[in-house]
Amino acid sequence: MTSDPHIKARRENIFVAIGVVFVVACLPLFVTDVYVQNVLVLTLMYAALSQSWNILSGFCGQISLGHALYFGTGAYVTELLFTKFGVAPWFGMPAGGLVAAVIAAAVGYPCFRLKGHYFVIATIVIAEAGYLLMLNWDYAGAAQGIDIPVRADSWAKFQFLRSKLPYFYFALGFAFVAWLVTYMIEESRWSYWWRAAKDNADAAESLGVDVFRSKMAAAALSAFLTAVGGGFYAQFVSYIDPESVMGFQFSLLMALPAVLGGLGTLWGPAVGAGILIPLTELTRSFAGGSGKGLDLIIYGLLVMGIALGRPEGIVGAVTKRARKGRP
């Protein structure tokens, strides 16, 4: 066996991940309250979404504030196939992922030459144009959206009336898969290419890194996973409209856990989602009902405090301390 500290750290990571999945999988034994289960599902979903966002924006350094486009694509493809053609969501979700990956490649092809804020604003306006088009597309329900008929519990149709648990375990699996994808990427040559492209694209190019193709791959992978999340969300809430799956807020909500947890780190999105989503939901349920905007004030202060207090993210801060402590 090897004693290479790097390989040891990799092995530790995978053991920790399996341990975390096991512990989370046992949670429903103790948590029977439907509201709390709901929060758990959302937390896991955002962990997965933020992990997907992190692939393009954290590892590859292409900050996207338009991921709502891919989320909405996943939701709409899944539900259009389901409600109009009777295709089960099990096929709809990967189909949505593929459509989103194609869109991401089509967006990336012209836009990856843009730098900094020009790129960020391009991602915002493309997502916003998609949102406006969905608002006007009658076949897809336009502004009314799509109501997904739920008649009985069914694994084949992936819909459940009473229990949240099937959604919970799907979300857990989804979060683990997104983590695993990132874990495998970290060690692949892609990750080295992305890091090189992020730090100095011209230098990387001159050393033979195909910067453009590696960005395209990051975009397609990130969009695919995000869209699967969109399809899942649509099944989970069984109603979608452009505002609820394609609004600009979604793009920020997906980015926030990764930024809070640690941009471009393996554990950042999961840690960030684990803290941020329960806090958001608690604030909303305790202060949101008043209609007085208290939930917004608390949430906004939270975001500001996190951004200013922990600029390198929680994971970044922890590893920095650990590195300092070492001889």
Add this chain to the structure above:
Amino acid sequence: MTAQAVAQSLVSGLLMGLIYALVAAGLALVFGLMNVVNFAHGEFLMTAMYAAFGLFVAVSLDPLLAAPFVAAAMFIFGSVVYLGVVRFAMSASANAGMVQIFATFGLGVVMRGLAQLLFTPNYRSIPHSWLGGRTMQIAGVYLPAPQLAGACVSLATFGALWLIINRTDFGRALEATREDSGAVALVGIDRKRIFALGWGLGAALVGLAGAVLAIFFYIYPDVGASFSLIAYVTVALGGFGSVFGAFAAGILVGLVEAGSALVLPASLKYVGVYALYLLVVLVRPRGLFGSL
């Protein structure tokens, strides 16, 4: 489509474009000065609109007369935001870009929450202002008085801005800081002070825009969202770092929006504006007048 309709939409687009330019001016100034995008820009506008509304309700001051007072109040507010929030975001040790985005975004959310708390989510409007609802007619083309006033305020403001930047010591310090914020310290310019004044001036500009918009637009906590994306697009289209690029881009945005409304369903008119942005930056990745 008659020539009349085209002329009408050309004129409406021009007026609205000048107002967009005014809304974007502060954002462009602050970005040019210190490379920070204020993601609470829409909420700054919303605050200014409520300030104009408040002055009307409290002392029945017409929004047009209130504009200078709103601008002065926003000047102070902008400086305070710089000193209290942005200063710290800029000195972040890592991910400065994301920290700035989320610090200002969080601030915007707080401002929206405060607006809801203080004024409820209801839509407000200023009834019976001098210009509200009045129109002029020239050669068959209707000119709504509030938009006309907004366009004039915009022209006057950009004129004043040109004088400030080119003819005053403060303006020269602003330009010098923009070009090399490290080197200005050597000639005795206090960078932090210039940044604080820059934020104040940026907020004052959006204050003028808010006072003008309050004449003819509904006032509600989320009103900023309808303008902020257009403002970002305007600034980027003009080219980051160029205040007068934003002026030209604002007019272009207004014209394209009006033109799109002629050929597309009204709810899709912004798609034309977004397409314009993409077309321009794909051909010219630094915007119309931006410097690299």
